[in-house]
Every structure is written in C-alpha cells, then in structure tokens.
Amino acid sequence: MxxxxxxxxxxxxxxxxxxxxxxxxxxxxxxxxxxxxxxxxxxxxxxxxxxxxxxxxxxxxxxxxxxxxxxxxxxxxxxxxxxxxxxxxxxxxxxxxxxATNGSLDHRIRLPGREDEFRELADAFDGMLTRLEAHVAEQRRFAANASHELRTPLAISKALLDVARTDPHLDVTALVERLHTVNTRAIDLTEALLLLSRADRRSFTRERVDLSLLTEEATETLLPLAEKHGVSLITSGDIAHTAGSPPLLLQLTTNLIQNAIVHNLPERGYVRVHTGLRSKSVVLTVENTGEQLSPQLVSTLTEPFRRGTERIHSDQAGVGLGLAIVKTIARAHDGKLVLTPRPTGGLRVSVEIPAISRHAAR
Incomplete structure (x- = not known):
C-alpha cells in the first residue's frame, strides 16, 4: 500500500x-x-x-x-x-x-525487560512467527508428500503401458484391471486433496446439523465393510446439534468409523461410536480395538500421508489422508480432534465441536 x-x-x-x-x-x-x-x-x-x-x-x-x-x-x-x-x-x-516479509521465519525478537505493551506485542509476534514457521513447514511437507503420492500411480501406469507396448503377448484384461486400480487410487487421492483444500479454506455454508443422524448414516453405509472385517459396530448417544457443513461432517464421521474398522483386530474386534453433549459443545467419540499404539505414533497419525506399518501393506491402506481430513474438517468447524491410545490396544478418537441449542436447531 x-x-x-x-x-x-x-x-x-x-x-x-x-x-x-x-x-x-x-x-x-x-x-x-x-x-x-x-x-x-x-x-x-x-x-x-x-x-x-x-x-x-x-x-x-x-x-x-x-x-x-x-x-x-x-x-x-x-x-x-x-x-x-x-x-x-x-x-x-x-x-x-x-x-519475515523476506521469508526469514526463524528470526525471533526476544525483547528483554519487564512486561509492558511493547514486550506483549513482541511476544505475540514471536508466537505468530513460530506458528507460521510450523505451518509453512507443514505445507512444504504436504506438497512434497502429495507430489510423491500423485507421481506414484502415474509412474506405475507409465510402466504398465511401456511393458504392454513391448510385449505383444501381454494379457490385456489383466493390464486393464491393474490400470483401473491404479487410476482409481489416483482419483481417490485427488478427491481427498480437493476435500482437504475445501475444508481448510472454510468455503462452505453452515447449516443446522444433528451429528447423531450423520453417525447413523455413516454406520449404516459402513456396515458391510465391518461385516467383511469381522468387526462389531456399537452406536449410542444423544441428539447432538451443531452448525456446519453436512457433507463435510458426514465425511468426518465416515473417515473415523472406516479408519476404526480397517485398523482393528483380525477377529472379534469392535468399534464404539458415541455422540454426547457438553455444556457448550457436542462430542463424537469413536473407539476401536486393535494393536498397541505408542503415544509417539498416535501423535503423528493426523499428519498427511502418515501411515503406520500395517497401513502400508493393507488392502485398505487408503490414500493416507483420512485423519488429516478429519483434523482439517474439525478445525474448520472451530472444533478440536483428540487421539488417545487405549491401554488394551486400539485407538480412541474424539471430536469436539461447538453446539447449538435444540430450540435453535428446529
């Protein structure tokens, strides 16, 4: 200016x-x-x-x-x-x-002396630089990981086509199936990235939503997947009204339940889904059985493209953005996501979002 x-x-x-x-x-x-x-x-x-x-x-x-x-x-x-x-x-x-304007985000003021208005401003500016530096580093990691993830299916497709061009006796049906699988994964990854970007920009219209109804819808949709994995789905809770985007909140709920189903015990596992009310917020809790998880591993699961060992070799590995999308959607709704490892194995995930009164939700 x-x-x-x-x-x-x-x-x-x-x-x-x-x-x-x-x-x-x-x-x-x-x-x-x-x-x-x-x-x-x-x-x-x-x-x-x-x-x-x-x-x-x-x-x-x-x-x-x-x-x-x-x-x-x-x-x-x-x-x-x-x-x-x-x-x-x-x-x-x-x-x-x-x-900072020139790109040096690691510089800090660290103004000495007793607290006054200038020291308060300097401390606030240092805190802003710290958060901005972490955000920029996260965005750079995200861009690098996204580029790698998007390049992988394209490289596989190119390799398959190169092989098909030099091998006249190649099984065309098998080639088409493999290309279909690779392209589907690329499409899923692209859609997940678009969803993540949309939620991060908060470019959505807020509506009155009952989180318990979205939970029921997501549970019914994922019931066949739970039966395939031998996992029991247990739902309970109260009516939980909030203001937000129904598609995004449904995506949040679906990602949590699907993640709990896929990363569970080989047999006799279960997933508990509960919606509850607090004084000024609604809480969605998804708890599942599974392997023992360390707090260090759990603290990294919301990073984009972060996967545990079992996710890499699983047929249901996904694109590595499930919990990252959940975190972004929760943050876009002024909420917070908390992941806690269960002492007996598995994970407990809770999402807390500001509530609206039942009278206002009518």
Missing part, C-alpha cells in the same frame, strides 16, 4: 513532549503573574532606593522569554532522546517484520 511521506513517530513524540513542556512552563509563568506580580504596588521601597513596578515586569518578561527558550531547546533535545529510547523496541519489531 503506497502512502505519502509523513512525520516519523519519533518526531511526533518529540514535538508532543516539547509542546507539553512549553505549555506547562507558560502556565507556571502565568500563575506567577496572576497571583504575585499583578498585585505589586506601582512603587515599592527597598533598601537603598525605590523599586518601580514597570521595571520589575520588564525584567520578568525578559527572564520568562529566556526560560521559555530554554524549555523549547530542552524539550526538543530531551524529547528526541527520550522518544528514541521509548521506540527502540518498536524498531526491533519492525526489523523482524521485514525479515
């Missing part, structure tokens, strides 16, 4: 200090005049002669002018130095801002 040049803040503060000092000096001299000098008689006898009032007032005026001139110079010099000292933290903050 282009602006016309103007006075610096330091100069403005200097002029303000000087003006205040001059006004204070003028008022002090005026008080002396009103309460002292104006009441003097025309002639006053003193030792050695007579003091004439007009001469005294003339001397007072000369002294007052000298005092005001001194206050002017003192105010300008002292105000300039004082303003420079007071604005020194702002100079450091401006320097750090320019460095």
């Amino acid at each position: 282009s602006r016309k040049p103007g006075l610096s803040v330091r100069l403005k503060l200097t002029l303000s200090y000087t003006g205040f000092l001059m006004v204070a000096g003028f008022l002090l001299l005026a008080v002396m005049w009103v309460f002292v000098l104006r009441h003097l008689p025309a002639y006053t006898s003193v030792d050695g002669g007579v003091l004439i009032r007009s001469f005294l007032l003339r001397d007072f005026a000369s002294a007052a002018a000298a005092v005001l001139a001194f206050l002017l110079v003192f105010g300008l010099v002292g105000g300039w130095l004082l303003a420079g000292r007071m604005l020194a933290p702002l100079t450091r903050i401006t320097h750090a801002t320019r460095m």
